[in-house]
Amino acid sequence: MTGWRTSMCVAALATLAAGATAAPYVPQSDNVVLERLPEKGDPALAQLKRMRRALAARPADIDIAIPVARKALEAARQLGDPRFLGQAQAALAPWWTADTVPPAALLLRATLKQSQHDFDGSLKDLDRLLAAQPAAAQARLTRATVLGVQGRYADARRDCGELNGRVAPIVFLGCDAVPASLSGAAAYAYTSLNDELSTQRGSSDLREWALTLAAEIAERRGDFSAAERHFHDALALDPRDAYLKGAYADFLLERNRPEAVLPLLANDASNDSLLLRLALAEQRVPAARDAFVAHRADLAARFEAAQRRGDSLHRREEARFRLDIEKAAPAALALARANWNVQREPADLRILVDAARAAGDAAALEIAAQWITSTRMENVAVASVGMVRK
């Protein structure tokens, strides 16, 4: 049954992706289900829909707008569905371009700008918020995250330091661990985070978040068995977290265990970045050949659709797609470099290095090498690039 369904899916996806169904049609019966709305079977989303209806009647009511924007942001993060980001922004419309904005709306606006990769805009909002309310913990944490994504590790650590004693220890340590581990203090960052985790304190959400961070840091340090243990513990706490699944899938691909990725991501094809990992795994498993062909076509169609709308949010993923699946190194390198100008997380560095190597581009490799030395980054996946210089 599952096999039949899968092969039908694959066939249908392949026809879709190939554009064979470009002709509009008229369904044969009124009972044909054309679309399943996301709130089907999801009470939280059904509630969000009701709240949005209430907001439509009173769009300037901030007491409705804030929870709507917050819930929509949560949904976007959990499902990886950017339509909810549009809904969140719509809820914030009265305050989107305003100068005087209540703190709660300002924080959400900054978070949304971050999701649109408008990091400077996001930081500006957060600076304003923190200037008025230096003790706003969530704003501190968000600013540390944005600064970390930009590779401004010292600034990020300063913000995390401000959280010390004001929030649960796990939040402070998790906040600090990422920038610390990327700027020469990986051992310290890992040990302090791991010690805190072993106390079993903190809510399961926070522990899952911290375990994911610990797994990534352990992996960068080359301690793969610890990394795998943390990934497992994190997945036990939340098996649906898209970010965690992507990170674990990358870990498995890196360890050359593509078979393990297939069941992990079997139901995540709607999420672009998870579908990319799934396809990367299928590419290396001969038995998954048909699924790979269909998913490759699907990904190509999705990147094309994003390009048509002028979206540049997925350059990191697209670079990996062009490099590892389409074997188009120059195109991949152009994307990776453009992406590097905007965000500087370890994954951004990794694709820059891989694409530069494949394209034989010494200048791009030099950019990466300089970054690794100047930040004193510890990362086994790209360590050899830094070595070249020494």
Added chain:
Amino acid sequence: MIRNVLLLVVALVACPAFAHKASDAYLTIERNGASLRGQWDIALRDLDNAIGLDANGDGDITWGEVRARHADIAAYALQRLAVSSGGERCALSATAHSIDTHTDGTYAVMAFSGQCPVAGPTLAIDYRLFEGLDPQHRGLLNLVESGQSRSVVFSADSPQRIVGGDTSGPWAQFSTYLNEGVWHIWTGFDHILFLLSLLLPAVLVRDGGRWRTGNSFRAAFVEVAKVVTAFTVAHSITLTLAALSIVVLPSRLVESGIALSVVLAALNNLHPMVANGRWIAAFGFGLLHGFGFAGALHDLGLPAGSLALSLFGFNLGVEAGQLAIVVVFLPLAFLLRSTWAYRRMLFAGGSVAIAAIASVWLVERAFDVPLWGALAAGL
């Protein structure tokens, strides 16, 4: 075809594989002279978000639920798409409804046709689908014209574009806006009537409280040149200031002021207050007309990439359109200047008519009441 449909249904039932994507709608417009044909693919999810398609609230949208709302879908969408040709709005109406699938799910497909009052050089498109509901929505337009297709992306930040002709490069943009400038002056009767009011007396000479026929073409030419130059310099200044948002005036004030300028210019022919300094009036009121041109330019939208060039092109187009009128007017007026028809009908009668028309505009614009409609209904 049937096989494809079956596969699609299976795909929907069996796998949750449609991509998550921000909201897009796919719009195709085919232009042939003044007539348009189009297709608009809009995601069912987005339509449900806007007008509610899931009638029974079970989380599934069926063909029956969509079919029942076809008229509403058409009304909702077409109210948010304005297509204009040569400054006049084209009438759009839905012709057929079907369904299609894109990477992120199922879309309602609406075919439509349109008829424009005039076949202008370009189409001005104002796209507002899901405005206020999803600021990240994009309208992806594919314009097909004489076998060529061109794509344009509409967003909340740039809902207006001029398309058609070759609008891709900066020079193409320039000529597009040049064209629009010419069209604007030719279809903007208030500007023409203002100019004519100032030009009508150019072939006459004010002498002892009476108008008499001027003898010299050269004198008439110089008079016209002074008026046209003053008008041009003045409106170029304010057009630029307003287009760059340096000075912004409320459009009701500007439009009423323009109507008033036409009334005064026409009355001045009948009871001259300003006889030999008409260029000064042309300059003063020209400042106001410049704000009016800027309003038209604002409706068209200025491309950020080639702003200066487009602004220059539009202004030059206005001048060219105005010059074409003068080139036809001056020799004719000079030939006819001593006839009864010119003196009594065109000059006196024309000025009365212009003052009357512009007075109606003035009332309409200042008090926001549609007088023409009321007058026409009374007839």
